[in-house]
Amino acid sequence: MHKQPTNAGTPTQPAGQSGLDQTARGLSIQAWLGVAMLLCATLMALFVSPVTIVPNQNTTTGASSDLLGIQTKPLGNLSITLTVTPGKINVSNTVTVQIRNRHSGQFVTNARITVSINMDQMDMGTMRATMMGGTPAYSATFAQDTTFSMTGIWDITLTIQLPQQVQGTILFQVWLG
Secondary structure, three states, rough: OOOOOOOOOEEOEOOOEEEEEHHHHHHHHHHHHHHHHHHHHHHHHHHOOHHHHHHHHOOOOOOOOOOOOEEEEOOOOOEEEEEEEEEOOOOEEEEEEEEEOOOOOOEEEEEEEEEEEEOOOOOOOOOOEEEOOOOOOEEEEOOOOOOOOOOOOEEEEEEEEOOOOOOOEEEEEEOOO
16 A cells, blocks of 8 residues: 655644744744844944044054054053154155153163064065164164055054063054055
């Protein structure tokens, strides 16, 4: 005797409904997850402050999130000021560093500074230079074809070595446009 497939269902469920119920439940869960994601995105948009990038103003700040052409940050007992001049793309730029002892206020002139530059969002290749003998400023000029070739945020990492002291590293991020 040939057996026919049946989809008889159960006494409380009509025939053919079990697969549809599972699909409906799955879609319902996905819909709730979608609503939850939209709610999270809305809350983030309401409570996260907007980011404003103000390029190349002639002010000195201590805020690490600033992307200005002149920035000052602490490193241990030192105060490090970085300047990028003229702070534009596709031209030669000079990176200048001044180091002050935060306790005495005196400039530090006997450091060895290695500067490493690369773009934050895209690897443009890291360019390096060594600066020595600050009087009171240390500087290195980068030709227009070696770095700072695109608009955006550039990472400038300074590795500072003072005689008979532990080496320190600090990151500055500068907007060039």
